Amino acid sequence: MKYKINKAKKDDPIYKKEFTISSIKDYFQSKKDRGLKPLFFEKIGDKNSTRDEKLQNLFRVLKENGWKIKGGPNGKDN
DSSP, X not given: OOOOOOOOOTTSHHHHSOOOOOXXXXXXXXXXXTXXXXXXXXXXXXXXXXXXXXXXXXXXXXXXXXXXXXXXTTSOOO
């Protein structure tokens, strides 16, 4: 499948319609209200964490939640 991406123009509908950004608490509450449950939501780092630390924490969290990871951060199989 191919996708064609065009730059939005000033009169594009995306600029005419309003949208809101809700907090993460509101997001989870709306999911709960609709009977849905997030699979997992865990912190992988903060603003002081390096990119590599966040990546390692992401791998760890995904593995703990049953994901199988092919390749590591260097692209080699684990």
